Amino acid sequence: MEFDKELDARGLNCPLPILRCKKALAEISAGKVLKIVATDAGSVKDFQAFCKQTGNELLSFSEGGGEYTFFMRKRA
């Protein structure tokens, strides 16, 4: 999937992946896509909850080799 910015949140634990994601979203404009790679198993549910509450769209989520990859579209 194409993306406009990538956030490496590997090795970070709760709540840092969410906080860094929020910062990264602030640096892109509405409609752009942020790719996030995390290793925190809790971040799977957290990013879903984050998107549900903030209106940003979680486009996809995949898991492999202990890494979780998310693609998120910034809300308009």
Add this chain to the structure above:
Amino acid sequence: MSKKLALIASKGTLDWAYPPFILASTAAALDYEVQIFFTFYGLTLLKKDLGDLKVSPLGNPAMPMPVPMPNLVQMLPGMESMATMMMKQKIKDKGVASIEELRNLCLEAEVKLIACQMTVDLFDFKREDFIDGIEFGGAATFFEFAGESDVSLFV
């Protein structure tokens, strides 16, 4: 209008410093407006120097220890420093944020930090011991915001 979170932080140990700052910074990331009211030992969390934060295994049977340790041993001089050192190492190893980092993130996110003036007087703290950008107030100040908040927690 954004949701509001009102927290009271009343504890001043390294472990208990986490919940208020984690909740506040996360709520801010979720577009909440957040205030934390620091009272009694919680005031320690607003000091410029956070190096004094410690964790004590004494009287805390739930704290995981590498070897079982009776209270009688835990009270020996140096045990508290050792437990604190071990905890800080774990925090680093596991990619958990430091309290200073979380506090800075809260400040950046414009979380309002309020120091309980009564406790400042009670413990003879000086205003210059505290970080910049905080406010001083009392219980009524807390309720002004908490009364309109969606979530309110005492830590």
